[in-house]
Amino acid sequence: MGKFIENVQNFGFQILIAIIIAVVGYVFVKLIISFLKKLLSRTKIDQTAITFIISVSRAILYLFIIIIILSTLGVNVNSIIAAVSAAAITAGLALQDTLSNLASGVIILISKPFVAGDIIEFEGLKGSIVSIKIFTTTINTYDNRTVTIPNSHLTKENLINCTKEEVRRLDLKYTVSYEDDIQKVKDVIMYVISENEMILSDPQPTVFVGEHLDNGLQILVMLWIEPNDYYPVYYYMQENVKIAFDKNSITIPYPHMLVLKNDK
The missing domain is CATH 1.10.287 (Helix Hairpins)
Known part of the structure; x- marks a missing residue:
């Protein structure tokens, strides 16, 4: 007891x-x-x-x-x-994949390689970040598709953040004939550039000769813009440079096929 x-x-x-x-x-x-x-x-x-x-x-x-x-x-x-x-x-x-996504999600949320609203390029996709969650990140592409990406993929592969910096460079290439006046070509392109307020003057736009191609001279154009103006400026330049070339009789060379007919 x-x-x-x-x-x-x-x-x-x-x-x-x-x-x-x-x-x-x-x-x-x-x-x-x-x-x-x-x-x-x-x-x-x-x-x-x-x-x-x-x-x-x-x-x-x-x-x-x-x-x-x-x-x-x-x-x-x-x-x-x-x-x-x-x-x-x-x-x-x-749950190896799930835990990998979770760990990657924490890394993304802490290190902030991108945040909601940023525009990214990843494995052929380009769009803006809609949301960042623990396991997945959702983006909205330019053709209005909603894509959900596992976070582990985003930390393993190379990713481009197009809006991380305040300004972005737009590189363009044009080809003109060897017979065209190079200075005239550069002046025409600079005039097209000056007509668009979205193209920044600081840093200054640059136009110079690139490679000597088989069918003509390559003209390189480098412009500085705000990230959200990238595509509007790109399409503006592509259209208006062609119009300006036509008005100033600047030739854009293209492949020709010569067909010889034998009458015998």
């Missing part, structure tokens, strides 16, 4: 210690999470990433406290830790 009472007392003491650990642990987690929220709020990390980091941190801290409580109650936590580790490894193998 005395042994039973002693065991009850010991177990009651263990429960009391467990309750104290639970209360202290709960307060400790609240303080840590509160501190972490304040710390992250001072950074430029996206709110989605902050929420994810807070959730994972809270879960890990509570799991740590639960293991301490179980150990205090005399439970063999080694087997629990082993079981949790085995389950985590199994889940990790089964």
